[in-house]
Amino acid sequence: MRHRSDGTLVFVARSDRQIKLSGYRVEPGEVEAALRELDGVTDAAVVRDGRSLLAYVVPETCVADELRAALHAVLPGYMVPARYVPLPALPRTLNGKTDLGALPRPPVSRPGVQEPFRTPQERALAEIWREVLDVEEIARTDDFFAVGGHSLSATKMLARVSDVLGLDLPLRAVFETPVLAELADRLRHAPQALSRRVPPAPRDRPLPLSFVQERIWFLQQLEPESTTYNVPRALRLRGRLDVAAIARTLDDLEVRHEILRTTFPEIDGEPFQEIGEPRGIPLTVVDGDEGLLHEFILAAGQEPFDLAKGPLLRVTLVRLAADDHVLVVVEHHMVHDGWAQGVFLRDFLELYQAHAGGRPPCLPELPVQYADFAAWQRRTFQGERLRSLTDFWRARLRGAPTLLSVPGDRPRPEVLGSRGGEETLFIEGPLARRLREYGRDHDATLFMVMLAAFAVLLRERSGQEDIVVGSGIANRQRPELENLLGMIINTVLLRVDLSGRTSFPEVLEQVREVCLEAYAHQDMPFEKLVESLRPPRSLSHTPLFQVMFNFLDTPMPSLVVPGLDVEVLNAHNRSSKFDLNVVVIPHAGQRLGLVSGPDAPERIAVLLEYNTDLFTVATVRGLLAEYLEILTESVMP
Known part of the structure; x- marks a missing residue:
């Protein structure tokens, strides 16, 4: 322990060597050794404290920030304790071991919440965290994840950091320094952010399509009667419903x-x-039968849209009983994505409650509209910016396989159809809980853990070690x-090289790096990438990737509506x-309505959509069973 000239304490290792780690699993004994x-x-003792580690340190003089900084120099972030308790001595059992049961419990309140922020950057960053994470209290010692x-x-x-503070940080910085005080310190050296605000587009000329709209439009022209890009949704409303308010x-x-x-x-x-x-969205009200509800929703989703004439949204209210209704909403993907589902539901429920209750609605102002985004995207992604992104992805995908072939039940046809089915796996x-803990222990997100296990499954089923999957990304960085x-x-395309990686921690580390690289270059419009790479075209499979892996964790509104069970x-x-299209839903109980109970938010759903030209139900269920087995073997002690 040394003193700086300003009086602060600096803890340093007694030797120049790094602490040797036995793999990636957090063992408290290894952290104790690093502290000593x-x-x-x-002396030191380290125990698990919920999601993080709690360290008891001797001597009593204990400066948490300096200890934390010293440990970061010799340990990966996931092994650095979040809390530190000073003790004059550790309690011992009769045989001389640390008596873990006799260690005093720290105060119930979260550490550091009462500790004042030390810099303007810390205060500003804490306020941004409160808004984004929707939490009341943030401490300077909090870990973002x-x-x-x-x-x-x-x-x-x-x-938000770019908008509020005018500073630019890469996403990797949050993974490398997730503690608020440390991330705020990096802000002191961050470059000025370039303004990327989306301005309103002039309405006195034809408005362009966004890149993704253009691709969907083109595919729809090839098959005008196709319903592949129809998105059906259903909302059950039990209670006294005000149809006029709907x-x-x-x-x-x-x-x-x-x-x-x-x-x-x-x-x-x-x-x-x-x-x-505005002409009003027609509301069709029909009487329905509980036993035929599923077939009704399916039929509603299979009615084609006319993109040139519209409307591209249809709404039907199915009346099952006087106090039991199902609202069936079908949209075309030209006007909808996964994020928009939460926006639509929030706006719908707020407007309904306002009309039913005779009060004005409370919704955030919309400074721009979708057409403004499309025009901004067209102007922004060209020239040097587009060339730089294209160069990265060209290098990243050089030599990648054009086909990831997971053996199915039928030969791949010359023209692959779009008929599909869906099976669901629930993990609870x-x-x-362990999947979430494992990610935190390895400086990875739940998405990365789930993708790593799926990559292992793809390797075992396909025999390929160079795997490319697609993944949807919200693309809404701008507030x-x-x-x-x-x-x-x-x-974005995630290319995972599994050659020579035999342990799950090795696979996860590779997936983590691939994801961070992709997130740093996520602005590249996929449609422009396909245009640049010009992959061989085939009607038997999609270009660049054939397997999609998505994570549906976009914001969802509260479903609490007075007088209604939603x-x-x-x-x-x-x-x-x-x-194959995998959708991982980390909070299935809140989003799907398929599970309930006090532990519902912890339950994870895996939806596996599959092409029926290639796979049968039995094979897909086998894939899900094997996926569950890989997850269990990879993360459970």
Whole structure:
């Protein structure tokens, strides 16, 4: 232990060597050994404290920040304790071992919450964390991921940093220094952020499609009657329902979101966005039968849309009983993505409650509309910025296999259809909790853990070690895009090299690095990447990747509505855009309405959509069973 000239304490290791680690699993004994190696620490004990580690340190003089900084120099971040308790001596059992049961419990209140922030950067960053993570208290010693953060919220947080503080940090910085005080310190040396705000687009000329809309439009022209890009959703409403308020709510939604009154006609073969005047979204009310509800939802999702004429949203209210209704909403992907589902539900429920209760609605202002985003995207991704992104992805994908072939039940046809099915796996109890803990222990997110296990499954089934999967990314880094409806999602390619990686920690480390690289270059529009790479075209499979792996953890509103019991039903239109499409839902009980109980938020759902030209139900269920086995063997002690 040394003293700086300013009086602060510095803990240093007694030797120049790094502490040797036995793999990636956190063993408290290894952390204790690292603490005892620090000059000025005579004894230490480390125990698990919920999601993190708690360290008891002798002598009593204990400066947590300096201890934490010293440990970061010799240990990976996931092994550094979050809390430190000074003791004059450790309690011992009769045989001389540390008596863990006799260690005093620290105060119930979270550590550091009462400790004042030391710099303006810490205060500003804490306020941003409170908003993004929706928590009341943030301490300067808090770890971003330990208090509920993940990759998506980290991206949102950095966008706020750019807007509020005018500073630019890479996403990797959050993984390398997730503790608020340390991340705030990095802000002192961060470069100035470039303004990327989305401005309103002029409405006196034809409005372009976004890149992803253009691709979907083109595919729809090839098969005008296809319903592959139809998105059905269903909301069960039990209780006294105000049908007139439902109708007024739909009308207000059309006024609020231009994309709901947008069509896509052509000029000389080129599509453009045409924003119509509000005319009201028709609400069809029908009597239904509980036993036929599933078939009704399926049929509603399989009715084609006309992109040039619209509307691209249909709403039907199925009356099962006087106090039991199901709202069936079908949208085309030209106006919808996974993030927009939460936005639509929040706006719908707030507007309904306002109309039913006779009060004005309380919704955030929309500074821009979807057409503004599309025009901004077209202007932004060109020239040097597009070349730089293209160069990265060209290098990253050089030599990648063009086909990931998971053996199915039928030969791959020359023209692959789009008929699909879906099977669901629920993960709960100790395994669900352990998957989250394992990610935190290895400086990885739950998404990375789940993807690593799926990559192992793909290797075992396909025999390939060079694996490329697609993954949807929200693409809403800008705060002004968060409350918009519309198709904004982007696709990134995750290329995982499993050659020579025999242990799961090795696979996870590789997946983590691949994901961080991809997130740092996520702005590359997938459609421009395909255009640049010009992969061989085949009607038997999609270009660049055939397996999709998604993580549905976008914000969802509260479903608490006075007088109504609201439940989100799972809906599918029996189509598939890829060979396999995995959707991991980390809080299935809150989102799907398929599970309930006090532990529902901890339950993880894995939805596996598959192409029925290639796979049978039995094979897909076998894939899910093997996936569950790999997850269990990889993370359970």
